[in-house]
Amino acid sequence: LSVLPTDIPSTVISIDLSHNSLTKIESSAFSVFSDLEKLDLSHNIIATFQDTALHTVGSTLKWLYASNNRIANINDVPLRMLRHLVYLSLNDNSISYLTPDAFTSFSSTLETLELDSNRLTQIPSGIFSGMRSLETLRLSNNNLTSIPDFVNLPVPNSLCDLFLENNKINSSQSSLSRLTSLEKLVLYGNQLITIPSFSNAQGNLQELYLQQNKITGIVEADFDKLSLKKLHLGNNRITSLT
Template structure:
């Protein structure tokens, strides 16, 4: 080959190589293209087939699907074949359908980590329905027809989040959560029909957040929450609680937030506050509290926020807040306070916000000698 023809041949070879590479890339693209089934939408790893016609599902689900939304389809049953080849599926939303049982997801059940079944017609949890879900971490069964949680409801699962809000649950059988004890971190039982909490029912040493609001609980016995060593927040608003027995909250030494607002409590005493060494936020608004017992705060001196608004308090005695030297916020608005003893706020050296609005304190403030003189860090009154 002469030197004159070498550049032309090199150019031809380069063009041929570029053509082969382009062809290979195009074939590869076609092979890996993510097709979206009719009447569904696709975004990244999500296949959204919600709000299709009544009882309909796509003919097939693409193999690449990681997140699947089949909500709002009025589904009564699911074809097992629909999940026959979904090795990447991890999250399924089946809320707002007409399912009466937890579906069978076939082989792909092994990889599912999140299952949302809220707003269906499920009346009971059967262990064989959950047994195949060996990777399940979040289960939402809110707004179904369950009336109890039985001792055999849950097999051994790695559940971290269990949501059972807005059912008709009136009974928790002993041992009903025992198979979830090593992993469960969040348990929500709001808007049910629980009137009592069996002692030591929550043997969940890793649970961090427990919600029992809007039930029918009237009395909490001592040691009710024993076994919740890691609990950080407890919500029991809007029950009918009128008695917290001594030691009712014992065992919650790591709890930081306690919501007891909108109940019928009549007093604050150290008996039911016993053991709350790390409590920082205590919400007691909208109760019928008429007195704060002497030394009430002896066992929870790490409080940062105390809400006693809209209760029936009429007097603040000299030792009403004794021991709360770390308190930042104190809410006493919308009460009947007409008497504040000299030194009632003494010791609140860190207090920055004091709310006394809508009380009857005009005369007592005039008669006091520097009622707020001890509040060196107060910013808002």
């Protein structure tokens, strides 16, 4: 398919258009689907959405899959139309930057945000404002040089799974102390030379993945505030345990 079919029943609540050849989403594409909750547009060649393409589903859409496309600018996806989104997948696109207000319209409802395999070099701290329900954040395979700043993430919050593997992170300084519900932190395949700093707030952390970094040594204090069940440190440069 290269264009949206016109004979889809208007009563559907889920539409799967993945693995087709769609190049853009026209302004009236979903105008008749007043009950649509799930839309899968992954694995197409979409570069842009018309400004009002998602307007009529703004109050109903909860799951939007747009991974494996050609989206370069988050503003090309009219997310401001969506007010109750729970799941957003934008993996495997060409997004190089995000504006602080990119997800504002559904910040209080979003539970999963996937931005793996894009071209991001930094994440604006303001982007997490209001994300009290966020549980899973995926930022793997980008060009990040530091752990995102979570200073604007509400406390308490729900973030339990944070994926940052295969970036270029070389600084362990961060605001991880705000992640009071964090259970899984994935940082393998980066350029860390020291263990990230943790506080008593990370008492829920169960799994920590730090393999394939440049860590040279470990001291007891690195983990004394944690109650880990899984710790991965393979393929580093560790020469001492003190």
